Amino acid sequence: xxxxVTCYARGAFLPNSVSSSQHSTALVSPSSISPxxxxxxxxxxxxxxxxxxxxxxxxxxxxRTKNSSLVTRCEIGDSLEEFLTKAxxxxxxxxxxxxxxxxxxxxxxxxxxxxxxxxxxxxxxxDEQLAxxxxxxxxxxxxxxxxxxxxxxxxEEVPELQDMGGPVEGGFSxxxxxxxxxxIVDTNFTVGTIFGVWPGDKLTGVxxxxxxxxxxxxxGPRATxxxxxxxxxxxxxxxxxxxxxWQHVKDTTEIGEGKLFSPGNLRATFDNPAxxxxxxxxxxxxxxxxxxxxxxxxxxxxxxKEKGIFTNxxxxxxxxxxRLLFEVxxxxxxxxxxxxxxxxxxxxxxxxxxKELDERTQVxxxxxxxxxxxxxxxxxSSRLKGGVxxxxxx
Numbered sequence: 004x005x006x007x008v009t010c011y012a013r014g015a016f017l018p019n020s021v022s023s024s025q026h027s028t029a030l031v032s033p034s035s036i037s038p039x040x041x042x043x044x045x046x047x048x049x050x051x052x053x054x055x056x057x058x059x060x061x062x063x064x065x066x067r068t069k070n071s072s073l074v075t076r077c078e079i080g081d082s083l084e085e086f087l088t089k090a091x092x093x094x095x096x097x098x099x100x101x102x103x104x105x106x107x108x109x110x111x112x113x114x115x116x117x118x119x120x121x122x123x124x125x126x127x128x129x130d131e132q133l134a135x136x137x138x139x140x141x142x143x144x145x146x147x148x149x150x151x152x153x154x155x156x157x158x159e160e161v162p163e164l165q166d167m168g169g170p171v172e173g174g175f176s177x178x179x180x181x182x183x184x185x186x187i188v189d190t191n192f193t194v195g196t197i198f199g200v201w202p203g204d205k206l207t208g209v210x211x212x213x214x215x216x217x218x219x220x221x222x223g224p225r226a227t228x229x230x231x232x233x234x235x236x237x238x239x240x241x242x243x244x245x246x247x248x249w250q251h252v253k254d255t256t257e258i259g260e261g262k263l264f265s266p267g268n269l270r271a272t273f274d275n276p277a278x279x280x281x282x283x284x285x286x287x288x289x290x291x292x293x294x295x296x297x298x299x300x301x302x303x304x305x306x307x308k309e310k311g312i313f314t315n316x317x318x319x320x321x322x323x324x325x326r327l328l329f330e331v332x333x334x335x336x337x338x339x340x341x342x343x344x345x346x347x348x349x350x351x352x353x354x355x356x357x358k359e360l361d362e363r364t365q366v367x368x369x370x371x372x373x374x375x376x377x378x379x380x381x382x383x384s385s386r387l388k389g390g391v392x393x394x395x396x397x
Contacts, residue, residue: 077239087100113139135188139181150167152169155204155206158178171203174204183299193297198219215234228241240307264285265304274318277381281376325365344369352364
């Protein structure tokens with residue numbers, strides 16, 4: 004029987020093709036990595052290499068179509084490995100997404116056990132006490148190095164390309180926000196990780212629509228891993244179980260209409276009359292206000308509740324803060340694969356060319372009618388009324 008290596012507690016998914024000698028060297032950052040990224044505390048016991056167990060790889064469930072071809076079906080209840088194996092034939096992408104899942108699991112634990120003082124929330128990592136956002140940053144870089152399939156990585160905390168040592172051909176480049184909402188960890192609000200995966204070695208001169216995968220980790224009362232892959236429809240939620248496994252619990256393929264709004268950057272209503280008009284419309288029409296101050300939970304609720312809108316609009320005195328590469332494009336991919344829509348006011352955020360690593364933009368995510376209302380209120384017309392194929396047609 005074919006076997007794969009999975010882990011419980013703090014181990015990792017390790018395909019049989021990777022030897023134990025590779026395991027130890029994979030944890031050392033490449034020599035070409037930017038000096039701004041320090042890996043001195045990245046020990047093999049910090050994330051990978053513990054509690055590894057060899058278990059049988061579950062057989063795939065298949066259905067036979069009328070033309071007798073075999074179709075693999077991803078099902079609720081699948082483990083993360085089972086789901087990914089069914090969802091894509093790309094073994095490199097499977098490994099990368101599994102390694103990121105291990106990092107998210109460890110971050111979830113570290114956030115939950117962080118000690119918060121007057122200036123920062125910290126936790127131990129190796130021999131250091133690190134702020135939880137920097138700790139998450141290091142764990143994610145370690146996971147990407149360990150995957151062996153990441154060529155370049157770039158973090159909101161370290162906005163420079165880091166060479167992870169993976170291949171260009173058949174490899175990926177990853178951009179991530181290690182801990183979105185880190186300033187509200189001390190108040191015990193939900194926070195999360197965001198990342199997008201692009202093929203090859205480029206993170207500029209590309210669009211969000213070029214992503215092959217995107218995901219977010221949500222650390223709240225439950226820890227969940229929400230991901231979307233270019234190869235299959237829908238956005239998929241995995242729940243972290245007590246035994247440390249990610250289990251597939253929800254698919255979202257349609258974002259419907261519903262009176263739920265999350266208005267970010269409300270200070271912009273002071274000198275942006277159109278945004279002020281839009282917010283007043285939500286209040287007048289008795290929309291339910293659900294806004295936490297964390298972008299991850301506020302966008303995630305659109306996917307989970309399958310309705311609503313999130314807005315973050317700029318004004319002359321309140322400039323854009325959200326980064327296209329690290330936050331807006333990956334979340335746009337998740338929302339549109341779930342059947343929703345995104346907009347910067349005139350186009351889908353997935354169609355915006357990423358010109359600089361630190362490029363910023365305004366954004367709205369939500370159902371079709373809500374995005375039409377957003378575009379019409381702010382700019383007088385909406386592209387969605389012109390029959391332009393957007394949204395779920397990613």
